[in-house]
Amino acid sequence: MEKEAYNGGTAEKSSDEMPQLVEPAKLVDEKGIGFGEAADMYGDLGAAEEYGYVSRGLKSRHIQFIALGGTIGTGLFLGIGRAFTQAGPLSILLGYTFTGIAIYAMMMSLGEMATWLPLPGAIPQFCARYVDGAMGFAVGWNNWYNSAITLCAEISAAAVVIQFWNGARDINVAAWISLIIVLIVCLNVFAVAIYGEAEFIFAAIKIITIVGLLIFAFIIDLGGGPTRDRLGFRYWNDPGAMKEYKGTGDKGRFLGFFSVLVNAAFSYGGVEMVAVAAGEAENPRYNIPKAVRRVFWRILFFYVLGSLAIGVLIPYNERRLLGAIENGAPGGAASPWVIAVYRASVPVLPSIINAVILTSATSSANAFLFTGSRYLGVPYYCIAITASISLLTYMSCSSGADIVFQWFQNLVTIASLFTWMSVSIAYIRFHAALKAQGIDRNTLVFKSPFQPYTAYFSLIFFAILTIFNGFYVFGPFDVNGFVTNYVGIPIYFVLYAFWKIFKRTRWIPSAEADIQTGKAALDAADAHWPERRPRNVIERIWFWIA
DSSP: OTTTTTTTOOOOOOOTTTTOOOOHHHHHHHOOOHHHHHHHHHSSSSHHHHHOOOOOOBEEEHHHHHHHHHHHHHHIIHHHHHHHHOHHHHHHHHHHHHHHHHHHHHHHHHHHHHHHHTTTHHHHHHHHHHTTHHHHHHHHHHHHHHHHHHHHHHHHHHHHHTTHHHHHSSOOHHHHHHHHHHHHHHHSSSSSHHHHHHHHHHHHHHHHHHHHHHHHHHHHHHHOSTTTOOOOOOOOOIISOOOOOSSHHHHHHHHHHHHHHHHHHHHTTTTTTHHGGGGGSSHHHHHHHHHTHHHHIIIIIIIIIIHHHHHHHTTTTTTTHHHHHHHHHOOOGHHHHHHHHHHTTTTTHHHHHHHHHHHHHHHHHHHHHHHHHHHHHHSSSHHHHHHGGGGHHHHHHHHHHHHHHHHHHHHHHHHHHHHHHHHHHHHHHHHHHHHTTTTTTGGGOOOOTTHHHHHHHHHHHHHHHHHHHTTTGTTTTTTHHHHHHHHHHHHHHHHHHHHHHHHHHOOOGGGGGOOOOTTHHHHHHHHTTOOOOOOSEEEEEEEEHO
16 A cells, blocks of 8 residues: 555654655755655655655546546446346436436545545545544555456456357457456556556547437437337336336335446446546646536436436337346347347447447456556556456356356445445545634635535435345345345455554544645645647637547
8 A cells, every 4th residue: 555545644753753854845846746746745855765656647638538437337338237127217217317416426525635635545545634544444445455356347347248249259258358457457557648548548439439329319219210110208108117126016116226226336436536546647636626527417428318318219128138138148238228229220330339348348447457556556566466356357267257247246336335435424524624724615726515415415325325235135035145245344344443453543633634744745736737728619629528
């Protein structure tokens, strides 16, 4: 982990032990932004020389597209199909909307903290500084484990997807897994700008595809397809808008809706990735708020409109979709988007959509290797350690890639929920610390709305999902399902208790929370970032996008 990342700023040095430190602004001017930030964080020049600091090599367009790509994963293309067949069109629309609102609330809280202090390993540092060193330790390892297991989930998804094509089915799945692992490791071991460029390209492909699919859905729904059949909302009437799940009547419809909330949590996993990238972003005080403010529109456009589109294109009892999910059909065969294309008699699109799903899975794996390694640190061995966990994906060779993907999906959903709850708690304490230390929130570069109530809302929402996310394993009781849905809870609290006892950490009073270390150098660096001025209409549009 980052040096002293989880001491919460509580480690004290006497004035005799504390080395003389040059003014951070002067260091930034003389030795550059990175060295100035390192000296301000470590507290002395020697440590800054020894340990160094991350390079701020992610440009504005990298940050914006990392944020965009982080909200579009395999969940939107593949995972949503299972939720749709379990719950029906209205339930997935409401489920993705409600979970999206909670995600937006959490991201507003995270955005304010990450703009105040855009640090490497942001979330664990915020928890350690504002709440308790033990929480910083627990959420740090929880996030690393989350990233590592999600890495496996995405590689497993890619292994499923690539078998969509007949020629690929004859090749052992281990070969595809190996190829993907080598590719994403290569993208991560070079300069961070290489990673940024790769994510920029991957995200652009996903965005163009989902925009195209939404336009396709609109045309087909209005009868513009080859069959000239105007669909409207017919499938909301027959077979219905809400499907019963694990019960009958209103209870069954509610449980179907609730199952979508849990599924959506997996789909939104990684949305907090932009905060991890904040520590390596150029001009973070400008680029991070810009990315966070647009989370609402990304959720609305991609997930809310996407779930609505699926609900009008196919019925939830579509036999090909049900058969593909039940039989573990490879690749896009289990995607509601591909099924919709088949029903519309547009033969060329399924392979194109499948290729994009493959790109999406590879992109997400690439991104989670990046974030997982950053929770450990930056050196190559941190990438190697995180990448080594991806070897678990070879279980797909014996158990079936689709089954392993479901295991991983259940495991990472609970880890994501703990990350988001930790962010909400950290913000509540950060808000209290600002007040206790006499800092007016109106002076902040980015001030999130309706705080701290926004953070309390997201905390309560994610806590409910955490407790009831595996409700379906209790009737009849499924031991394997119970373990994969709830093992993340004891993992988090064991980590918390271990560090609490081992380091004897304490709950940090608001007046003592460390909200300043590292800020002086960041403030000084703000003046060194060049101002972006569009020279023409095209640049004005591009600067708005990226």
